[in-house]
Amino acid sequence: MLEIRNLHAGVEGKTILKGVNLTVQRGEVHAVMGPNGSGKSTLAQILAGREGYEITDGEVIYEGKSLLELDPEERAREGIFLAFQYPVEIPGVNSAYFLKAALNEIRKHKGQPDLDAVEFLALVKQKMKLLDLSEDFLKRPVNEGFSGGEKKRNEIFQMAVLEPKLAILDETDSGLDIDALKIVSNGVNKLRRPGHAQLVITHYQRLLNYIVPDFVHVLFDGRIVRSGERQLALELEERGYEWIIRQEPQLV
Amino acid sequence: MIATQPTREMKVTDPYFKHFERFEKTRSTDGPGWLFPMRKAGLMRFAETGFPTLRDEDWRYTNVAPLASLPFKPVFDSASGFPEARSIRPWPLAQSIGCRLVFVNGCLSPDLSLIPDRNGGVKIKNLKAALREDPDFLHAHFSRYAGNGDNSFAALNTAFFQDGAFIHAPAGSGLTEPILLVFLSTATDGGNTSHPRNLIIAEKGSRLAVFECYYSVNDAVYFTNAVTEVVVGDAARLEHGKFQDESSAAFHMASMHAHLADRCDFRSHSVATGARLSRNNIRIKLDGEGSDCILNGLYLTKGDQLCDHHMIVEHAKPHCNSHEYFNGILDGRSRGVFHGRIFVRPEAQKTDAKQTNKNLLLSDDAAANTKPQLEIYADDVKCTHGATVGQLNDESIFYLRARGIPLETARRMLIHAFAGEIIERIQCESVRNELDRLIWERLEQNPQVAAK
Structure with missing residues (x-):
């Protein structure tokens, strides 16, 4: 479904990703872990199409297409979803209006008819239960005045409505207390589908207690230096990132 | 007659004296006895200060020279130029609001006005009638708040005003439906000047919503010089708004002076889309404890328009909140000016004063000048x-594109939202919905909003 090959990228002349290779198949959940500054968020932003990054080498193939040539909105319509680390507050844009516009763009791309107001409302009400959200949420402007936890729940709620093929969760656990973390990860788990995939980006193993990955990758200094199964995350938790770095003499 | 000194500035104000002399001869018997000396004092004040110049700190971004050079033609006769009743239909809000006073070139048009029988005890009439019928009550309030103090235009209005609205909500009375005040110009040639004058009194515990609208029939050069005085009594709730959609060649000077007692809830909106040059002086005195004041503004400008909002909010007593939210969307070579002064007196502890001004520039040549000014003499306050x-x-x-929304739609959504966050604060639903629709249409007409 997603194949990242030898991806080199940076910003303002500074190289951040130095040859990332990663393959994700349908139905899989991958976790990308790494210390601060390793390039985790850069990877997430580049996959979603954030402007301002310079791709110096490599390619990304998504469902047989060259992903990096697509605009952010085209990627979203093709089924890519980024749950933002810092969801943006957009005063004056009503949440329901925004989400309906987004959903209908994606439906149009799939050749499906627009949902009308009644159909849309029925759909979102069902999805709101999943994230334990109250209905007044929809009446509020996008993320405006939301607490950190509400913003993250809103991201997963949008994911539930838009039903992406590939969901990229960028530090979705940051700023969440344990209750909010459970609600959010429970929501993410319920959205798992055989044909869909999830890429979970996190600094801490804590999230992976709730969203259990099939594969774990360690990103360090712009490269994936270790890949393994879930056990790798637990070892990292116990021994810290230093443990891996010391084992890779070429990194020191 | 008025003795004048021939100074340099007097040259500009001279024509005003000539007109006043004529006015004095024909009109000095109009209204109660106390009014004429007040008019005279207004003219003297105007003569003394003259038109402001860029050297004046409060006018440093707004050059009124083109206005000063306009031939001054005050409209004294109400008979001419009245449009037919049906022609009011296309004007925004006039359709949806069932209670309205319509003034044409500053004079009441009884045909176009519509005052329902049941007004919840609120008196709604034109100022001229009120001056005739209730001079003592008016004497207690008229020109007490606007004074002739800090600007010569208000003084000029006091000297020359013809008419305007008088709205009086006695203690405990109230209307949930809004009252609409329409000021229409039918000017066809340069210089016609009207001086609308409004007095709004919401006594203790009353509730009112009043919206002023300024429109024109022709795209002519004319001058509107309006003054609105507002008195908000203890625990009264008043929503006031002004929609300025004058001709794009017009000059619009307006001041709103509000005096707030204890525990009031006052919000005032200023939505400005018209006029070549417009200036809104907004003066609030929070003179009681525990009151809330919201000043909310939106300006859309293009071409060579200049739109200036100049606020002075005076916190004279403790425990009051004042919040100012002004957004501007500027295109062409237009300019937006925001000057907000918050003045907190020593006894006004626990003041919470907040001020934001956001400007969105749609062209490289548009510009915004914004100047916040805090003068705080109390030590336990929150001012931002x-x-x-x-x-x-x-x-x-x-963020929007990452959810599948195309770039162009995302831009439009955000521009509309920028206006929408101001419109949203209008509580009166019919007004909010209609202005929302109207602003949406205006933005959609702008190629800058859809293009790029």
Whole structure:
């Protein structure tokens, strides 16, 4: 479904990703872990199409297409979803209006008819239960005045409505207390589908207690230096990132 | 007769004296006895200060020279130029609001006005009638708040005003439906000047919503010089709004002076789309404890328009909140000016004063001048201000695009939202919905909003 090959990228002349290779198949959940500054968020932003990054080498193939040539909105319509680390507050844009516009763009791309107001409302009400959200949420402007936890729940709620093929969760656990973390990860788990995939980006193993990955990758200094199964995350938790770095003499 | 000194500035104000002499001869018997000396004092004040210049700190971004050079033609006769009743239909809000006073070139048009029988005890009439019928009550309030103090235009209005609205909600009375005041110009040639004058009194515990609208029939050069005085009594709730949609060649000077007692809830909106040059002086005195005041403004300008909002909010007593929210969307070579002064007196402890001014520039030649000014003499207060001038936020655009929304739609959504966050604060639903629709249409007409 997603194949990242030898991806080199940076910003303002500074190289951040130095040859990332990663393959994700349908139905899989991958976790990308790494210390601060390793390039985790850069990877997430580049996959979603954030402007301002310079791709110096490599390619990304998504469902047989060259992903990096697509605009952010085209990627979203093709089924890519980024749950933002810092969801943006957009005063004056009503949440329901925004989400309906987004959903209908994606439906149009799939050749499906627009949902009308009644159909849309029925759909979102069902999805709101999943994230334990109250209905007044929809009446509020996008993320405006939301607490950190509400913003993250809103991201997963949008994911539930838009039903992406590939969901990229960028530090979705940051700023969440344990209750909010459970609600959010429970929501993410319920959205798992055989044909869909999830890429979970996190600094801490804590999230992976709730969203259990099939594969774990360690990103360090712009490269994936270790890949393994879930056990790798637990070892990292116990021994810290230093443990891996010391084992890779070429990194020191 | 009025003795004048021939100074340099007097040359500009001379024509005003000539007109006043004529006015004095024909009109000095109009209204109660106390009024004429007040008019005279207004003229003297105007003569003394003259038109402001860029050297004046409060006018440093707004050059009124083109206005000063306009031939001054005050409209004294109400008979001419009245449009037919049906022609009021296309004007925004006039259809949806069932209670309205319509003034044409500053004079009441009884045909176009519509005052329902049941008004919840609120008196709604034109000022001229009120001056005739209730001079003592008016004497206690008229010109007590606007004074002739800090600006010569208010003084000029006092000297020359013809008519305007008088709205009086006695203690405990109230109307849930809004009252609409329409000021229409039918001017066809340069210089016609009207001086609308409004007095709104909401006594203890009353509730009112009053919206002023300024429209024109022709795209002519004329001058509207309006003054509105507002008195908000203890625990009264008053929503006031002004929609300025004058001809794009017009000059519009307006001041709103509000005096707030204890525990009031006062919000005032200023939505400005018209006029070549417009200036809104907004003066608030929070003279009681525990009151809330919201000043909310939106200006859309293009071409060579200049739109200036100049606020002075005076916190004279403790435990009051004042919040100012002004957004501007500027295109062409237009300019937006925001000047917000918050003045906190020593006894006004626990003041919470907030001020934001955001400007969105749609063209490289548009500009915004924003000047917050805090003068705080109390020590236990919370005062904040923030201002932005620039383009749309890239983060917001990316967020919308990352959800599948195309770039153009994302831009439009954000521009509409920028206006929408101000419109949203209008409580009166019919007004909010209609202005929302109207602003949406105006923005959609702008190629800058859809293009790029």
